[in-house]
Amino acid sequence: MVDSKHKWKAWLFLSPSLVLLAVFTVWPIINTMIMAFSEGYSQMYALAGKSFQFGLGNFEFVAQYPKFIQYLKTTVLLCVLTVPISTILALLIAVALNSIKPLRKVLQTIYFLPYVTNSIAIGLVFSAMFNVIGNVSATNAQIESYGIINNILMAITGDKWINWINAGSPYWANITVMVIYIVWNALPFKILILLGGLQSVNKQYYDAAKVDGTSKARVLMRITVPLLSPMITYVVITGFMGGFKEYSSIVGIFGADMGPTGNPDAMNTIVGYVYDSLAANQEGLASAAALILFAIILAVTLINLQISKRNTHY
């Protein structure tokens, strides 16, 4: 490091960034705290001169608000389903990909494609694939088009079809659609990281295992997974971080109503609640919910780190 003679220069270079960071990064942290602990805070009223009482009222309200609890359940359910599925799938794909030569580059590129998409735009495509056109009510169904997914399902099972996302669709069907879309979206990043990890593993471990006649499954469980554990931890943690903040992908599928027609908010999440509150000029509640979200993510991350520490011994 070099001691610059002109210290003012450093500050000069820094000043624009520091001003922006102060306003849009540091202040929000303080401001969010203030808003969260000002009971019933709303900027509109604040500007009109109203003052707010300091207290835990926002948190109490959010924690008891049945819709928020429902959103929290949906969020957790999506996380718990998508993170393991996408991680295991990505691991299998990465391992298979790492063991082939012809087509590897092409497949790798294909698998990465979902990453470079607009999650709202492609959400519309998924939505179209699951969408049933016509009257789907159970008593008097008159269907024009079942949607390509149902067409495939009917080709396999005979005549079964499912109301995935249309009016009257069940919760589990909505969740299934979301899980499929989120996993599809999450795979590229996980494959990329895990494949990178695999490629940095010394090939000689695999050669040694080969000479010793180790079965493929055993190599995966006893060598690959332990050696990849730092990457797996990373992928799981970022997966949970993303999962708890799930929002845009749901908008992509279900639209801004966050649910099938006639049942808005059925798929809403914590982040959705934050923005809904914000749009309703309830900044206090939004802040409280955001802090709760932060606490959850922090806790899950710490737990993950703890678990991985116990399982990584080198």
Place this chain on the structure above:
Amino acid sequence: MAKIVTMHERDIEKTSRIQTVRSILGTIMKYAFLLLVAVAVLFPFYWMINSSLKTLAEYKRTVPTFWPEQVMWTNYLAVFESGELGELFGYTLQIGLISTVASLVLTILTAFVFARLEFKGKNVLFAGLLATMMIPGELFTISNYTTVTQLGMITNDSVLIVPFLVSVFYVYLLRQNFMQIPNELYLAAKVDGTSDLKYLWKVMIPLALPTIISITILKMMGAWNSYIWPQLVEPQLGKSLITNGLLRMGFQDASGQTDFPKQMAAVALVSAPLFAVFIFFRKYIMKGVSRSGIKG
């Protein structure tokens, strides 16, 4: 050591056969799995294009067609000519370019200061900035929304640019890259009387170019894909970026039914630039992503 027993009794021919069959079967299964995944990954894209080229009547058939009987290129034309999409493209591109350029300048300067210059409190300041990376973005959005309202920015274009100009993460990424350039080079430059900025321009930027390209592309893609913030400020701003614009358009025909083929054509048009960038900058995108783990 005991006598060696493991190998002698084995029938070489038979072992050899079993081993060949196994390895062939294994390879077939591996490829089958990988190709199946590839099909699953590609299917939505195929379906998007397939649907976008159909007439609404063909789209709504109970037995779907896997390639349109009548290829309707006009869907694309219609979507583009309906006015809004072209406007959205232009506006989003404009916002994306301005914010990317401005953001690059600030990021490079900031990273350079933190990597090379020395002043009191630098390390504390940097550590403080890093700590903010742990906080989910939603938390900033709330307050930033109230801030831009108060500052009156919410009614002009700057609201889409200014709040996101400096990303601590990109600063961090670039600083790490700058730090790896041997200090010796900087000393040599100082001895020669090279100014800091010239050194930055002549040595550091060329050496860190791959990272800078990665940041540029990710930032552009970020602007293209951003949804939440534009959606929040849209009512006051009165303008949309491409993503929330797309969602708003709705594509209803006269009878109030969604015209799916047109919608899919619009989605394809929105996705096309992303794919184009991906094809040309695959290496940089993948490298940047593997180091950042963030989308846009």
Place this chain on the structure above:
Amino acid sequence: MKVVLENLTKVFPSRNKKAGGEVIAVNNFSFEIPDGKLIGLLGPSGCGKSTTLYMISGLQKPTSGKIFFGDDDITELTPENRGVGLVFQNYALYPHMTVKQNILFPLQNLKGADKLSKEVMLQRAYEAAKLVQIDELMERKPSELSGGQQQRVAIARALVKMPRVLLLDEPLSNLDARLRLQTREEIRRIQRETKITTIFVTHDQEEAMSISDMIVVMKLGVVQQIGAPQDVYDSPENLFVAKFLGTPPINVFDGTIKGGKVYIGEDAVLDAPGVEDQEVYVGVRPEGFELAEDGAFHCKLRSVEVMGRDVSIVSENACALTPVIRSIINADNKVDSSKEEVCFNLKAHKTFVFAKEKVTWSTAEEGKTLYNFNKGAQTLNAVYGAKTYELGTLLTDEDIAKLEKQAKQSLSPVAKFFVKQGKKILATAQAKVAPAVEFVQNIIPEKPALTGEITYKLAMGKNKDGETLYFAGGVDNARLCVTSDINLAVDLHAELITKNVEITKGKDTKSKTIVEGYHVYYLEGDKKVYPELNVANGENHEKRIFL
């Protein structure tokens, strides 16, 4: 278990993809390894010894040829079905398992009829551990062990399944000098006790000679000589083998055979009855010199180094290929170090004469000889445009390997830059970074110079004697061509020399193009002129002439 190699050949695709072609790593290797012996595969890096070992293990498949264990043809078998134990150069111990788990691992893989009970596995693991004396360390992790201990664990892991053949890849190269001596004795002992046919690979001739029953000397994929260590040392079949074995190394002189006598310069040093007149190399082992007042061989005395039992006389001779001649004689012979000249008689059984045949692909032109130049550290200046860049020290193969490793660990983007852009010709990254970066950046428009394509531009260097040499960097394997003629160097190009060979695998015979070496040429007008250049893959030069 005897191991038989029959016409074993391995061809790799060339690393230089654009140029195409292939490189023969191992060429037509036939050898029968007797049961229960310890065999050393010996040669400089890139000679194909590791490839041979990997082919025996089954990790690499031979392009053609066969491998037998006993009477069984195991060429097509996968490694696990061969019953080999392999110890890797860096041991490849699983870092997340304890020593015990590492040693147990191969046993737990056994299936079907071979499956062992837990008790038997443990018992065998402890037996193997005891054999290599690490039974006290069973609960530790590899990271908690010293290099020597890790090495033993690796051997135990290879031995525990009682392999038919034990293979060791550079087993001592990661140990320090003291441990190396100790461990090589250990390997000898373990091999004697287990009587498992053992093949090990090394580039250290002393290591191979000291413990092997037999050594195989290889160079560029071709076996040069096979035999008991002493026999190979006493009777090398070509100059390469003579130079490769022995410390201090053999002294080599330009010589001639004229009228039944061997001459070094004007001195007739040996009789060579019945050998036709020709240019030769004369190699004399350090212990092959006999002090004699009236000795036939005259050298300029430089210094005398006393080593106790022996003295080492350092002298010079105009015909020597090395700057100094080193001779070791019994200390009973008093040497007057004040004298200008020293005279020797040469012992016939320690002196070898080699034919001076070079494989050349072209006409030589006087005064424009180029040498194949890729070893030894040289100072490197690069000239580009009007500017000279002092880059530091020329990279040797080992430096490049080190640099590559460094770059992999992503220590420095500059190191990466070097490896990517210019590993074939550039300087050490540490010493002179600034000019090197500038050089690389300036030279980038001239991509051919840096990307391993066939043409390269100029660089300039000084050799150890301070003489300025200009050179063009090589295509593959960091070959550098050196000339003292700057005009020539400026125009230097290289092209691949390829050969079509037929490779038989099973019933199929395929014709493949193989890279044999590189042809360096310069242009005179439109005419390509090929200076004499000694580049070859796998040719056997400088055969010994038996007197």
